[in-house]
Amino acid sequence: MADDLYDVTIVGGGPVGLFTAFYSGMRNLKTKLLESSGELGGKITQFYPEKTIRDIGGIQAVTGAGLVRALIGQAKTFAPAILCNRHVSGLERMPDGSFLLKTDNGEPHHTKTIILTAGAGIFKPVKLDVKGAERFESGNLYYTIEQLEVFRNKRVVISGGGNAAVDWANELAPVAERVSVIHRRDLFGGFERQVCEMKKLAEVFTPYKIKSLYGEGESIRRVEIEHADTGEMHWLEADAVIVNHGIYGDYGGILNWGLAMQEGRFVVNGAMETNIAGIFAAGDAVTYPHKLKLIAGGFAEGPVAVNSAAKYISPDAELMAMYSTHHERFTK
Structure with missing residues (x-):
């Protein structure tokens, strides 16, 4: 051949x-x-x-x-x-x-x-630029989603603000216990209708970025986020973190x-x-x-x-x- x-x-x-x-x-x-x-x-x-x-x-x-x-x-x-x-x-x-x-x-x-x-x-996905993030890649840090059911009744944190991040937030909202979206800018890259839907279904933190990940073994338990302008810190409990940085x-x-x-x-x-x-x-x-x-x-x-x-x-x-x-x- x-x-x-x-x-x-x-x-x-x-x-x-x-x-x-x-x-x-x-x-x-x-x-x-x-x-x-x-x-x-x-x-x-x-x-x-x-x-x-x-x-x-x-x-x-x-x-x-x-x-x-x-x-x-x-x-x-x-x-x-x-x-x-x-x-x-x-x-x-x-x-x-x-x-x-x-x-x-x-x-x-x-x-x-x-x-x-x-x-x-x-x-290849753009990896999360946080110290020690690679430790969780075989656990509950995801760069893609193959099955929505994996996230059923879980507290999900999504990092990203493009079309895919917005779509995933909307897809996961009916499945997960809670969806939190972290984006380093106030504006999102998705279609306006989808962005409006996301803001109704998920808690949205802008302009924030993930500062640190804390967990046990290969599993993330908490996510520390930092305000891009003020430096203010927040903690989010998490059962899964999805990164969509392109x-x-x-x-x-x-x-x-x-x-x-x-x-x-x-x-x-x-x-x-x-x-x-x-x-x-x-x-x-x-x-x-x-x-x-x-x-x-x-x-x-x-x-x-x-x-x-x-x-x-x-x-x-x-x-x-x-x-x-x-x-x-x-x-x-």
Whole structure:
């Protein structure tokens, strides 16, 4: 499989990569998808499997895990090659213009075109910058939530003020005994409606930050918080602490390919073309004027990248695939 020549190789198995694989099959392109981690779903699988997603057209509400399951099923419609634990690093242009991708284990992958849907690269959470915090990481200090039931009837402290922190506070409020949100600024980064809901359901401390953690063994029992302006201290009893200070990513060897970048993202044009012919990109990995930073935006960018790849391979190819309602796979 590794030595076969593919039409399209998609690097990154998050939501956008999965939908891109489906659309590539719609174009009857021989498709491979490479994912660096052991699971598909990208950031959602790693950090937000139980978060409720509401900003996809036609889907009123779906959990992150539910969305990923549906996308995986859809992506497999045309039987692409899907390989996990493949961290792409090396790139070589072959004499015939095709590419040879290499993973960290030295495995080669031969392809005519590449579509990068790698998000921010390999995702890692920003850790809590408090002395001794790592001691509790195998206990009740969390950087992601996999099951809401873990927090039932518990006193939960959430540190963070972005969309995810606000959403988690609202999701946990009906489950936990108490939810306390600690944020170093008065303003939150979530949608206004969600922030208003959080302020009704949780006790909110702003502008505060976590100063110290106290506990026994691997379990936190109390959290000391400090007012950012006055230095005033408060204690909160806690059965669990959830930290959502953001995530950062690492593109690894892809940064050595010579791709144009801006603010840590790959620069593309309206056709999702990078500055290297034959390499395209979509989703959180890209930047261009007026980019829509939603999953729904990435779902549009992926097919555009596929259509551009199809034209790159065969200049006489159709501009886009037929509608799925007309595809023979779905009309039989």
